[in-house]
Amino acid sequence: MSRSLNTKHSEIFEYWKDKAILSDGTIIPDNFDDNTSVPVVYDYGEPSCWACGERYIEEVLKNKDYDEMALHNPKALYDTPQAKKNYNRCHIIPRQAGGSDEPSNLFLLCRKCHEESPDTLNQKNFFKWVYKKRKYEYSPFGIDFKRFFNEYLKDCKEKGKDPLTFNIQNAKLNAFTHGSIVSESTLMMTLSDSCEDIRR
Numbered sequence: 001m002s003r004s005l006n007t008k009h010s011e012i013f014e015y016w017k018d019k020a021i022l023s024d025g026t027i028i029p030d031n032f033d034d035n036t037s038v039p040v041v042y043d044y045g046e047p048s049c050w051a052c053g054e055r056y057i058e059e060v061l062k063n064k065d066y067d068e069m070a071l072h073n074p075k076a077l078y079d080t081p082q083a084k085k086n087y088n089r090c091h092i093i094p095r096q097a098g099g100s101d102e103p104s105n106l107f108l109l110c111r112k113c114h115e116e117s118p119d120t121l122n123q124k125n126f127f128k129w130v131y132k133k134r135k136y137e138y139s140p141f142g143i144d145f146k147r148f149f150n151e152y153l154k155d156c157k158e159k160g161k162d163p164l165t166f167n168i169q170n171a172k173l174n175a176f177t178h179g180s181i182v183s184e185s186t187l188m189m190t191l192s193d194s195c196e197d198i199r200r
């Protein structure tokens, strides 16, 4: 039987929240303006898989103290039953290979990514894999397209924009990026901003 893992999700978040990953698997302090790295934690208030970006935000939002936590104590979000259920504490260097239970050797992943993640003795291999997932597979559209689309239509209506006239090029130029990743809400709003006004 394997020994129990006592490291809290919030401790892992605390350790990783201001770090970023380079393409060769090196860990650096997160630098807001840097395009070459991907931040480990994309949005403190919205727990997500640190590889594919999968968010179970609806579930976390069910917590009655969500607003309070997101605003004043985001770290507590990671110890909610909803976050604990959806994010596995994944060992970077496997236990069987002597990997520790320190937050520095643990990473929060969804179940699917946990299964997919490499078992390796070289920490850089693990982070190279994370970097690739984040850079090339992370898709805000992959999360909840229906919700995204509904929000988009609502936002267009409020702004008096024609939702069919969006201009991807403009939306991209206007998007505020954190590392290389654009948040779902940013994308949604820059997309609606790029639309033409509805003519009366």
Ligand SMILES: [Zn+2]
Pocket (backbone or CB within 6 Å): 049, 050, 051, 052, 053, 054, 109, 110, 111, 112, 113, 114
């Ligand atoms: Zn994942």
